[in-house]
Amino acid sequence: QGDSKDFDTETETVCPFCGVGCKVSLKVKDGKVKSVEGINGPANEGRLCVKGRFGFDYIHHPHRLTKPLIRRDDAPAKGLNVDPGNLGTHFREATWDEALDLAAKGLVDLKETHGGRSVAGFGSAKCTNEEAYLFQKFIRQGFKHNNVDHCTRLCHASSVAALMENVGSGAVTATFNQIENSDVAIIIGSNPIENHPVAATYFKQFTKRGGKLIVMDPRGVGMRRFATEMVQFRPGADVSMLNAIMNVIVEEGLYDQAYIEKYTENWEAQKAHLAPFTPEAMSEICGVSPDQLRRVARIYANGKASLIFWGMGISQHIHGTDNSRCLISLALMTGNVGKPGAGLHPLRGQNNVQGASDAGLVPMFLPDYQSVMDDGIRKAFTDVWGSDDFSNEKGLTVTEIVDQVYAGNIKGMYIQGENPAMSDPDVEHARDAFAKLELLVVQDIFLTETANYADIILPASTLYEKNGTVSNTNRQVQRVRPAVAPPGEAREDWAITTDLAQRIGLNWGYTDVSEVFNEMKLNMKSLNNITWERLKTETITYPSLTPTDPGQAIVFGDGFPRADGRAKFTPASVIAPDEAPDAEYPMIMTTGRQLEHWHTGSMTRRSLVLDAVEPEANCSLNPKTLRQMGVEPGEMVRLTTRRGSIEIMARADRAIAEDMVFVPFAYVEAAANVLTNPAIDPYGKIPEFKFAAVRIEKVEGQ
Ligand code: SF4
Numbered sequence: 001q002g003d004s005k006d007f008d009t010e011t012e013t014v015c016p017f018c019g020v021g022c023k024v025s026l027k028v029k030d031g032k033v034k035s036v037e038g039i040n041g042p043a044n045e046g047r048l049c050v051k052g053r054f055g056f057d058y059i060h061h062p063h064r065l066t067k068p069l070i071r072r073d074d075a076p077a078k079g080l081n082v083d084p085g086n087l088g089t090h091f092r093e094a095t096w097d098e099a100l101d102l103a104a105k106g107l108v109d110l111k112e113t114h115g116g117r118s119v120a121g122f123g124s125a126k127c128t129n130e131e132a133y134l135f136q137k138f139i140r141q142g143f144k145h146n147n148v149d150h151c152t153r154l155c156h157a158s159s160v161a162a163l164m165e166n167v168g169s170g171a172v173t174a175t176f177n178q179i180e181n182s183d184v185a186i187i188i189g190s191n192p193i194e195n196h197p198v199a200a201t202y203f204k205q206f207t208k209r210g211g212k213l214i215v216m217d218p219r220g221v222g223m224r225r226f227a228t229e230m231v232q233f234r235p236g237a238d239v240s241m242l243n244a245i246m247n248v249i250v251e252e253g254l255y256d257q258a259y260i261e262k263y264t265e266n267w268e269a270q271k272a273h274l275a276p277f278t279p280e281a282m283s284e285i286c287g288v289s290p291d292q293l294r295r296v297a298r299i300y301a302n303g304k305a306s307l308i309f310w311g312m313g314i315s316q317h318i319h320g321t322d323n324s325r326c327l328i329s330l331a332l333m334t335g336n337v338g339k340p341g342a343g344l345h346p347l348r349g350q351n352n353v354q355g356a357s358d359a360g361l362v363p364m365f366l367p368d369y370q371s372v373m374d375d376g377i378r379k380a381f382t383d384v385w386g387s388d389d390f391s392n393e394k395g396l397t398v399t400e401i402v403d404q405v406y407a408g409n410i411k412g413m414y415i416q417g418e419n420p421a422m423s424d425p426d427v428e429h430a431r432d433a434f435a436k437l438e439l440l441v442v443q444d445i446f447l448t449e450t451a452n453y454a455d456i457i458l459p460a461s462t463l464y465e466k467n468g469t470v471s472n473t474n475r476q477v478q479r480v481r482p483a484v485a486p487p488g489e490a491r492e493d494w495a496i497t498t499d500l501a502q503r504i505g506l507n508w509g510y511t512d513v514s515e516v517f518n519e520m521k522l523n524m525k526s527l528n529n530i531t532w533e534r535l536k537t538e539t540i541t542y543p544s545l546t547p548t549d550p551g552q553a554i555v556f557g558d559g560f561p562r563a564d565g566r567a568k569f570t571p572a573s574v575i576a577p578d579e580a581p582d583a584e585y586p587m588i589m590t591t592g593r594q595l596e597h598w599h600t601g602s603m604t605r606r607s608l609v610l611d612a613v614e615p616e617a618n619c620s621l622n623p624k625t626l627r628q629m630g631v632e633p634g635e636m637v638r639l640t641t642r643r644g645s646i647e648i649m650a651r652a653d654r655a656i657a658e659d660m661v662f663v664p665f666a667y668v669e670a671a672a673n674v675l676t677n678p679a680i681d682p683y684g685k686i687p688e689f690k691f692a693a694v695r696i697e698k699v700e701g702q
Contacts, residue, residue, distance in 0.1 A: 021472025066488025124417025146395025174343030189313020
């Protein structure tokens with residue numbers, strides 16, 4: 001901690017990691033961030049986790065990209081083969097003019113030769129709302145189609161699909177802080193102690209006040225220590241378990257008939273659908289006793305105000321949309337939406353995945369989830385943009401774009417701040433695809449695994465070096481401000497995209513990021529009453545109903561934004577995971593994050609404190625499983641699935657079921673996504689990261 005003599009400047013901004021969106025104050029001395037403190041934001045009230053508090057030093061890491069780079073004519077064949085400390089064999093430094101001219105010429109040449117669909121883009125949930133908006137506009141206006149997406153496809157796309165379908169809006173119905181007004185909460189498929197640590201502090205306080213917490217997860221995640229009920233169910237058995245809980249609520253008459261009649265539709269079909277899902281019939285499938293299923297149903301339904309939180313454990317399945325449909329039905333049948341302490345809250349992962357999705361960085365929606373298929377909506381945007389119409393077809397998603405790259409139909413890509421060579425569900429396939437691209441323009445802060453395949457690299461900024469807004473999991477819009485300048489010649493992402501847009505012939509004239517925000521407001525009702533001026537001093541939760549309203553923490557108290565104002569029950573049937581364990585691959589692999597590391601590791605593995613705590617790729621197995629295999633904790637095991645094989649250090653963890661292995665996905669040297677199953681949910685198009693059949697062997701001769 002510094003006192004007034006220890007620093008030159010102090011800047012208030014937002015943590016760059018998870019969707020909690022903690023407000024922070026950065027103390028800077030001699031152009032370097034010296035310390036980060038939590039300040040009084042609505043989501044964190046001064047609290048920070050280890051990532052926010054100590055994980056900032058990556059921004060000054062010597063690997064930061066400081067100059068535009070162009071692949072050398074005599075570079076080795078593209079592959080995962082570039083040493084970030086020695087780029088010279090592969091890339092040469094260039095001026096901004098040269099790099100941007102070359103990128104623009106390459107993109108325009110592809111468009112003219114092969115059509116606009118030969119170019120696609122991935123934007124980033126780590127960039128600001130304004131940068132996400134500009135990125136989707138770049139593809140839609142510049143190439144006349146909707147083949148633009150970002151990592152929401154890999155996290156909550158299925159949750160959003162179910163929420164849009166049944167509630168009429170993809171965002172949370174209540175802030176997580178509303179747990180202060182709850183007496184019951186469910187946390188399912190989420191590990192907030194590691195993934196949303198500051199939110200977890202509110203959840204712990206809730207239990208200390210006597211709130212009843214139901215934790216449901218195939219892993220015995222950390223919140224189990226605070227749980228009234230820990231339900232450790234079979235991986236992939238979510239729908240059978242949730243339907244059984246709803247069956248009890250119906251059978252015991254615990255549903256809210258008045259709420260159902262006033263605010264919902266399709267209840268009779270849902271009720272009839274649930275009849276066969278008795279606790280006895282579902283118990284063996286989901287691995288939960290009928291007694292516990294009944295207890296959980298009664299606790300949840302008898303709560304005066306019950307909240308449901310969920311994470312990737314729900315969404316990352318081929319039945320992820322069905323999982324979310326069940327949670328929505330559970331809340332609707334008990335009237336637990338739209339009142340204090342009640343609601344539906346998918347905990348968003350990246351710091352701005354909510355905002356990037358709101359800003360239209362998805363292939364099926366323009367900003368504010370307005371359909372690309374609606375002629376009037378497209379016209380409203382092209383009128384503002386001063387440009388021609390673009391495709392009325394939903395675009396391709398992240399994994400579909402990679403497949404089209406592999407097939408040779410997409411020949412050029414612009415990738416801003418995403419790392420699909422680590423995050424794609426079948427990374428070997430993705431890496432092979434990127435090696436085939438005729439032109440790959442990567443805009444990032446480090447030479448990521450994806451940038452290894454680039455032809456042109458544009459050095460960009462961290463969140464601590466930029467101006468704009470971000471929106472957290474609570475729908476809270478907050479200003480970010482630069483605490484330090486980007487290193488060398490690196491620039492803010494919105495400015496780079498603007499320069500590139502001008503060079504491909506677009507009529508962009510932004511000179512300040514506030515101009516982008518003001519343009520967004522023209523077609524985004526969610527930003528009504530939220531102004532750049534207000535955001536200088538306020539955090540505002542959308543929707544904000546008046547020019548002075550701080551925003552609505554709870555929505556849908558009096559109907560839903562669907563055609564008839566009613567939410568809908570969509571019955572969900574049991575769909576087995578795509579791969580069943582068998583004699584060759586007898587165990588189940590699931591993946592996720594660890595407290596200290598963030599996504600593909602590009603930032604946190606360059607943070608001294610965080611990487612010192614978790615320096616090595618590791619997986620977790622039950623101690624009994626390790627004993628049966630003759631493996632000591634700390635020894636190496638080989639994990640093999642139908643996609644590939646990795647060697648990784650094994651840890652003992654009693655919270656893991658005996659037939660499971662948990663693999664964090666932040667480590668390039670043992671990349672979990674070499675193994676994961678790319679099969680996708682048909683609605684949200686999200687891959688089944690949470691379930692793959694795997695074989696585990698001890699690595700001999702260690
Ligand atoms: Fe940052 Fe999330 Fe930790 Fe808050 S909880 S400090 S937003 S990583």
